[in-house]
Amino acid sequence: MGQRIMARRKALRMTQEELAEKLGVSTQMISNLELGKKAIRPDNLARVCEALELSADFVLTGTDTKTAVAIVAEKLIQLTAEELQMVSNMIDYMNSKK
Numbered sequence: 001m002g003q004r005i006m007a008r009r010k011a012l013r014m015t016q017e018e019l020a021e022k023l024g025v026s027t028q029m030i031s032n033l034e035l036g037k038k039a040i041r042p043d044n045l046a047r048v049c050e051a052l053e054l055s056a057d058f059v060l061t062g063t064d065t066k067t068a069v070a071i072v073a074e075k076l077i078q079l080t081a082e083e084l085q086m087v088s089n090m091i092d093y094m095n096s097k098k
Helices: 002-011 016-023 027-035 042-052 056-061 068-076 081-096
Strands: none
Touching: 002 027, 002 042, 002 056, 016 027, 016 042, 042 056
16 A cells, blocks of 8 residues: 555655645655554545545555446547447347347
């Protein structure tokens, strides 16, 4: 967990000090978290995830547990009504082949 937090912090070009300041915690707390020396409280986990733009699933398990349906739903939201109808027709066609 600490390695994932550290990797994301570094990818955002953020120092431990900057993350600590953003979260209102000590730099030592960030260091201990990244080194796996201390457990993280749920409220701090939520704030870390928000600050680093990560899902709690990813921080805790290393995988994002979003379902394929949720991923497709996010994409569908961006389509026009005409495009949605086309997608619906394609789905109907694929289901009729079964």
